[in-house]
Amino acid sequence: xxxxxxxxxxxxxxxxxxxxxxxxxxxxxxxxxxxxxxxxxxxxxxxxxxxxxxxxxxxxxxxxxxxxxxxxxxxxxxxxxxxxxxxxxxxxxxxxxxxxxxxxxxxxxxxx
Amino acid sequence: xxxxxxxxxxxxxxxxxxxxxxxxxxxxxxxxxxxxxxxxxxxxxxxxxxxxxxxxxxxxxxxxxxxxxxxxxxxxxxxxxxxxxxxxxxxxxxxxxxxxxxxxxxxxxxxxxxxxx
Numbered sequence: 001x002x003x004x005x006x007x008x009x010x011x012x013x014x015x016x017x018x019x020x021x022x023x024x025x026x027x028x029x030x031x032x033x034x035x036x037x038x039x040x041x042x043x044x045x046x047x048x049x050x051x052x053x054x055x056x057x058x059x060x061x062x063x064x065x066x067x068x069x070x071x072x073x074x075x076x077x078x079x080x081x082x083x084x085x086x087x088x089x090x091x092x093x094x095x096x097x098x099x100x101x102x103x104x105x106x107x108x109x110x111x112x
Numbered sequence: 113x114x115x116x117x118x119x120x121x122x123x124x125x126x127x128x129x130x131x132x133x134x135x136x137x138x139x140x141x142x143x144x145x146x147x148x149x150x151x152x153x154x155x156x157x158x159x160x161x162x163x164x165x166x167x168x169x170x171x172x173x174x175x176x177x178x179x180x181x182x183x184x185x186x187x188x189x190x191x192x193x194x195x196x197x198x199x200x201x202x203x204x205x206x207x208x209x210x211x212x213x214x215x216x217x218x219x220x221x222x223x224x225x226x227x228x229x
Binding site for chain 2: 034036041042043044045046049051089096097098099100102103104105107
């Protein structure tokens with residue numbers, strides 16, 4: 001089955017700096033890659049997703065890039081703010097959002 | 113985004129009792145819902161896929177007789193933890209699949225924290 005690895009497990013950045021979280025996947029048939037943000041004790045919230053027919057997607061301060069050849073995708077957050085502090089999960093699936101395999105998560109801390 | 117609710121948000125029960133958790137899609141119909149379990153500071157582990165009108169599909173290692181799933185309507189799935197034991201204590205999160213043409217998205221509920229004494 002699919003295996004998703006996520007790095008780093010923890011990341012601290014100064015407010016205003018950029019943060020990058022990377023994930024690799026094993027199944028070349030995977031074609032849907034969402035990113036979720038989870039604050040402590042709260043639900044995971046979809047913040048951005050990308051499908052394999054594009055290489056990059058951007059939504060304000062958040063962007064995701066996908067390299068299908070290398071089988072990795074990354075989350076980029078620019079101009080980080082303290083409210084960006086949370087755990088971020090990447091995921092991968094084939095065909096749709098049905099069978100999501102999650103990465104292990106990254107605890108992002110934005111220092112004021 | 114779509115709204116998914118989960119009830120209760122927190123439950124404490126005695127060992128040996130059963131606990132039912134409800135997951136509802138509030139503003140869309142969901143033929144497919146998912147149940148996850150999350151341990152502290154860990155990732156989400158898929159337990160089972162709940163399909164409206166048919167039997168749930170369980171992941172390897174998940175006991176279907178212990179974690180009963182019912183998806184009786186297009187907006188409601190329930191997870192019943194039967195004869196709960198302390199090792200069942202965890203954060204249980206459901207999600208609902210919103211289908212929109214070729215694009216589908218999972219939206220998560222707020223989770224249920226179960227503590228078995």
